[in-house]
Amino acid sequence: MKRHLIFNKRLLKTGIFVLLTFQLLSVHSQSILLPNAFAHNDYRHKHPLFDALENGYTNIEADIFLEDKKIIVAHINPFFKPHRTLEALYLKPLSERIALNNGHVYKGYNNPVLLMIDVKTGADNTYSALEPLLEKYRSILSSYEDGIICPRAITIVLSGHRPYKIIKSEKNRLVFIDEDLRKTDRDTTEADVYELSSCKYSKLLKWKGKGNIPDNERKRLCDYVDTAHKYGTKVRLWASPENKIVWKELLKCNVDLINTDRLKTLKNFLIANRKSYVNSTPVLSGTTQKGLRF
Numbered sequence: 001m002k003r004h005l006i007f008n009k010r011l012l013k014t015g016i017f018v019l020l021t022f023q024l025l026s027v028h029s030q031s032i033l034l035p036n037a038f039a040h041n042d043y044r045h046k047h048p049l050f051d052a053l054e055n056g057y058t059n060i061e062a063d064i065f066l067e068d069k070k071i072i073v074a075h076i077n078p079f080f081k082p083h084r085t086l087e088a089l090y091l092k093p094l095s096e097r098i099a100l101n102n103g104h105v106y107k108g109y110n111n112p113v114l115l116m117i118d119v120k121t122g123a124d125n126t127y128s129a130l131e132p133l134l135e136k137y138r139s140i141l142s143s144y145e146d147g148i149i150c151p152r153a154i155t156i157v158l159s160g161h162r163p164y165k166i167i168k169s170e171k172n173r174l175v176f177i178d179e180d181l182r183k184t185d186r187d188t189t190e191a192d193v194y195e196l197s198s199c200k201y202s203k204l205l206k207w208k209g210k211g212n213i214p215d216n217e218r219k220r221l222c223d224y225v226d227t228a229h230k231y232g233t234k235v236r237l238w239a240s241p242e243n244k245i246v247w248k249e250l251l252k253c254n255v256d257l258i259n260t261d262r263l264k265t266l267k268n269f270l271i272a273n274r275k276s277y278v279n280s281t282p283v284l285s286g287t288t289q290k291g292l293r294f
Contacts (some may be wrong), residue, residue: 016120020274032056033109038116038257039234043073045263046253048089053097054107055263061116062090063160066126074120079150086130090115091137098140098153105153112142112155116178116196123161129174134174144192157196168193181235184228196257201240209245222253229254244269 027133037043038059039052048232052060064086065072071086094115095166098105105113114239134141134156140157158167159178167177179198204221207213228235234256240246260266 008102014044015097028058032059032267033057034267035108035111036251036256036258036270037263037266038259039263040076040259040261041239043077043084043089044261048073049093051263055267056106057263057267058105058109058111059114059116061089061117061118061159062086062117063120064126064130067131068130071126071130087133087136091133094154095140096282103140103153112151112153114155114157114196115159116159117159117175118160121128121161122164123163125136126161126162127158128150128237131174138174142176144176146171149192154158155195159198168278178236180235181224181228181237184224184231184233191232194233197231197233198236198238199224201237204237205283207246207249208241209243209249213249218249218253221250221255226252248273259292 029291033056035058037055037057038061039057041063042048042052042057042060042063043062045051045247047054048062049060062073063075067082072081073084073086073089074081094105094113101107102129104110117130140153140154143150156175158175158179161178164177166175167175176195177193177195178196179194179196182203183196184194184197205213205217207217223237235254236257236259237250237255239261240250242260242262242265247266250258251273258266258270262278
């Protein structure tokens, strides 16, 4: 009987220890969010969306094709992946997660998570198919409504083949545009259209992390970043070297989003260096009047 009581006490203590450890790990993992991290081609990971969320990413990319009236997520050929739809891989699981977290992707994180949709098929016809799909999830998507931006849990940003004319003419929409970083010096009346400015790394910089970055290249990058920020958009360089030295220099030049295919490597880098740079403010912080952000 005595041995039985001792065994039960040990079992109870072990159970309490495991529970407390799990809770501490859970709280710790939830608290480390990465506003500067961009999950490039997220759908190519073993667990699309969920790997990025597990690592605290707040910016995620999915390429889409319009195939047989379906919005398919794929890198090149969508023909053999009819079940990998944008809704199944991203919109539905995000909606379910947001419902569990009282309206947020991450508990306690009140800012929108950016979902970039890179359109690979025709701009206008793909957008025509995308609109009704997004409408199903209006309650969780940031919107532009008669001159006012309404931030919600997810902000959709279109890249690739973008229907510029259609989107610019819409008074009510659920999408925004990823602009070419080199074209950010534009009419300020378009500020509510663009939420991100991107460019291929090699179009601006030749430096790949060996030695110091040339002064002229640093100045060129900083000038573009300053202009983009002036117009209220975040900055991302895609196809940048997966290199910690390069990442540090990009952050020093106030590049907002570090593009990566290596989720854990970038996560560890950002956590280790979080005191050496200022986290960027969230995309789509919101407007109460056209052009007035808070």
